[in-house]
Amino acid sequence: MAHVAEIWRHPIKSHGREALLHVTLGAGECLPHDRHWAVAHDAAKLPDAGEWAPCSNFSRGAKAPSLMALDARFDRASNTVTLTHPAQPGITFNPDRAEDHARFIDWVTPLCPPNRAAPARIVKADRGMTDTDFPSVSLINLASHTAVEGQLDQKLSPLRWRGNLLLSGLNAWDEKRWIGKTVRIGEAELEIREEITRCLATTANPRTGARDADTLGALKQGWGHQEFGVYGVVTKAGDVHVDSPVEVIA
Numbered sequence: 394m395a396h397v398a399e400i401w402r403h404p405i406k407s408h409g410r411e412a413l414l415h416v417t418l419g420a421g422e423c424l425p426h427d428r429h430w431a432v433a434h435d436a437a438k439l440p441d442a443g444e445w446a447p448c449s450n451f452s453r454g455a456k457a458p459s460l461m462a463l464d465a466r467f468d469r470a471s472n473t474v475t476l477t478h479p480a481q482p483g484i485t486f487n488p489d490r491a492e493d494h495a496r497f498i499d500w501v502t503p504l505c506p507p508n509r510a511a512p513a514r515i516v517k518a519d520r521g522m523t524d525t526d527f528p529s530v531s532l533i534n535l536a537s538h539t540a541v542e543g544q545l546d547q548k549l550s551p552l553r554w555r556g557n558l559l560l561s562g563l564n565a566w567d568e569k570r571w572i573g574k575t576v577r578i579g580e581a582e583l584e585i586r587e588e589i590t591r592c593l594a595t596t597a598n599p600r601t602g603a604r605d606a607d608t609l610g611a612l613k614q615g616w617g618h619q620e621f622g623v624y625g626v627v628t629k630a631g632d633v634h635v636d637s638p639v640e641v642i643a
Contacts, residue, residue: 580631
């Protein structure tokens with residue numbers, strides 16, 4: 394039976410991920426505290442505070458592959474995020490506290506290429522800074538991931554795709570037939586809105602931050618597209634946990 398294999402949250406967009414065993418999805422909302430914050434670079438053109446902005450305004454793995462090796466842990470009680478990276482000691486800070494911003498920027502700057510726009514400040518969107526202009530939850534089919542591995546003849550971590558819900562027990566590319574349909578995952582229901590067009594971030598190894606796999610070339614050569622995974626919009630709130638069943642219901 395198709396089921397949830399893993400749940401991942403990314404508290405700060407493109408700056409680490411953390412595994413969860415359980416989450417409660419809200420109707421019309423992102424996964425709680427997923428992409429709750431983002432790191433605006435010094436060339437960003439942002440709207441008013443609290444509003445969503447396109448990913449081009451932020452430091453991200455497509456431009457700074459070393460960021461892909463970050464792990465994160467969010468502590469809700471203290472509103473702090475702890476980031477770790479194989480190249481340097483970790484850091485714990487409050488993304489909402491102005492006095493912590495400079496310390497974080499000093500810490501993350503060495504992980505960013507000097508010829509790219511530099512990280513400048515932490516911002517947040519009231520709805521989450523997803524890559525979509527609507528609050529979304531991303532779904533990854535692990536059978537499709539295995540197909541990409543086969544195309545490359547190379548083992549890959551599924552964390553390259555930066556998904557929220559990683560699904561097992563499906564056939565490869567089943568998710569491409571879900572657009573416009575409703576999928577029940579645990580107690581929640583999601584309308585599958587669109588496919589995810591992939592960028593250079595997926596070429597970087599999430600363990601090392603080095604670009605070591607031509608994921609985009611594999612998608613294009615194997616299947617003639619650059620899409621992997623789908624975005625869903627939560628239409629019915631509910632609990633989702635690892636091993637929750639997954640089924641297309643409409």
